[in-house]
Amino acid sequence: MFIDLDNFEQHKQTIMDQIKHCDFLGFDLELTGIKGDYQDTFEELPFERYLKARKVSMKYNIIQFGLSIFIKSQKGYQAYPYTFYLFPQDLDDFVGLQVGAIFFNSEHGMDWNRWINKGLGYINRAQYQKLQEDYNKDFQQLDQEELKTQFEKILDDVKAADKKTIQDLIDKLEKFNKSDDKQTTIETTNGYQRKVIYTYLEAYQKNMIGESLLKGEMKITKLTNAEKQAKDDERQKFKADRFQTKTGFYQIWECILNSKKYLVGHNCFADVMFCYSHFVQCPPISWEEFKEDIARNWPPIYDTKYIIQSAQPLEKIRGKLETSTSIENLAEFIKSNMNYIQIDVELEQNLYHTAGFDAYMTGFIFINLTKDFTQQELQNQKNKLNQFKSNYSINLNSAEDIKLNQKYVIYIKLPEEDRRNLQIQKNQRQQFQKSAFDNIVNTLKQQYDLSASRTIHYKYIYIEFNQEYNLKQIQNKLSKVPEFQECQLFNEQQYEKDRREFKEKEAKLERFDKRQ
Incomplete structure (x- = not known):
């Protein structure tokens, strides 16, 4: 069912009652933009990817919030999928659009007029608390x-x-x-x-x-x-009425959080980021602070993309998969290869990339992937999210994330650029970087087993080994390379500290909107 300004009040109480009595909630978002200023890379550390996603989530908007409510029945499950159109109602707010996202959503039948003209308003946690205080003051009767x-x-x-x-x-x-x-x-x-x-x-x-x-x-x-x-x-x-209109979808969001019923998404890190930045507050610069807030105040989150790729009980199923693990492919695989659990549902349309339908299919996938899990096996998947094109998966339960690539890695930091004569320095820097990269990598190859090497962020050489070596011995070996004299050698912890100082300082200079 599509929900907008015209029918929200009519269906709101029913939806909130269903949330309170359900077993779990599938969710999915359609967005006005998703890409950051630069490409995702495997070398990015989790906090770097977070800061980039933080910026994207504040720059763009939610078009649709898909919510599918799953309630156990004697035959299996009943599902109630909803697609909420959301649009900012404050005239001082902004809407960010990315051309690729416009084309993508248009190809999948997005009703842009309905979004703009009928989209529900929404506010974040701080705005809601302020609005509620003002509302309560209005009704305080002085004698x-x-x-x-x-x-x-x-x-x-x-x-x-x-x-x-x-x-x-x-x-x-x-x-x-x-x-x-x-x-x-x-x-x-x-x-x-x-x-x-x-x-x-x-x-x-x-x-x-x-x-x-x-x-x-x-x-x-x-x-x-x-x-x-x-x-x-x-x-x-x-x-x-004015209070209800202004709070809009936040009433549903607050009901979701208070219900503590777990949220199930598919490849849902971006969805989590957008929910936080639009319904809670501007995400903190600290990656650890963000994770702590989610773990403490949100229901448990399950990511079906992470589950199919990582859960030990699904090892045999993974061996049979011959396609990508998109929602469409996983759903079709389950229907063709598994004795799947039936779900009683009424669908207005079976259209992937409509948020409500994707939320429903995500729940369908979750039910059938985890139907034979023990309680502990399910618990092992809680608050663990997939990251696209990354050496890490996210673990919201802990400050430590899940490293997928166990290769031994070192970083060589190139000298800082001299900004007094940028053009001359740029040419010299490029020549120096190429010479330093070639000579350092060739020197290491003489003695060590390298699996990968490349320049990252224009200021580090990333070198990956097939086994762990002594960092002091590597440094002694490189001391004979002339270009290395101007560089710094970091292990992973030292690199993260250096990179974090730079990225967090950069993030503090960014300004978004009144959500901050």
Whole structure:
């Protein structure tokens, strides 16, 4: 089912009740952009990939949030898939678009008009808390004596230029109150005077309401008790509706977090990043702080991409896979090769890359991949996420991530560039880098078993060995290479420290929007 501004209120309570009583939730996002400023590489450390994903998630937007709610039944499962269109409602917010993402989503039937015109608003955690505080203040009823005290304090602070005018207006209103007239008009000269009059009406004339007109005029109307109650009810309904509209999808998001029902995605690191940056806050610069927040405050997350690639009980199934592990391929493989569990579901359309359908298929894959897992085998997969084109998988449970490539690696840091004459320095630097790379690698090949070598980030030489060697011996060997005299030799821990200092300093200079 597609959910937008037109039908959100109609279905909201049903969806929230289903979330509270479900067994787990499949989720998937369609986004306005996904690529960073440079290509993903295997050499990137997890914190580097995180900082890049952090920047992307703040730059682009969510088009659709797919949520599929799975509830166990006697025959298997019942599923309730929803596709929420989301669009920022604050006029000061922004929308970022990437051309590739526009083409991709258009090819898969994205309704752009519905997204823009009917998309649900959403806010983050801090914005929600502030909005809720303001909303609660609006409904706090001060007693009459408190209102009078508040008004007298305002009156004491009135500027001399306004004091006589305000007193004349109050006298006129008191005279009007004693009359049989139903309505009158008064003239003010500025917004401050109107504010004082509104406060006066609340404190002393509960049977009157004011309405600002053009050119400083105010229309004052007497109300019966029934009319006053009707007006108060109308005002409260307006404020409540405005609160609901502004919070929008955040109500669903908060229900998901509070339910503690585990979230199942497919290759979902980017989805997690976008949820955090759009519904929680600007992600912290610290990778460890981000992971700690997720592990402490979110439900458990399962990534079916990580599960199919890493779970020990699925080793035989992995051996039969002849295609990529995309959602489409995995779903078709399960249907063709496994005695799969049936799911009772009503689908408006079977269209991959529609968020709700992908969320449903992700849940279908999860159910059938893990149906024979023990509790411990399932627990072993919790909060572990796949990373595309990386030597690491993500472990949200710990500061340490999962290294997939156990090769021994060293890094050689090239000298910093001299910025006094950039063009000359650029040419010299390129020549030096090529010479340093060739001579260092050729020297090491004479004695050591290398499996890979390349220049990364324009400032390091990455060298991978097939076995571990003594770093001191490597340094002694390289000391005979002239170019090495200007370089620094790092092991993996030293490289991470050096790289982290640079990248975190760079991240602190970046500015996004009011979510930060």
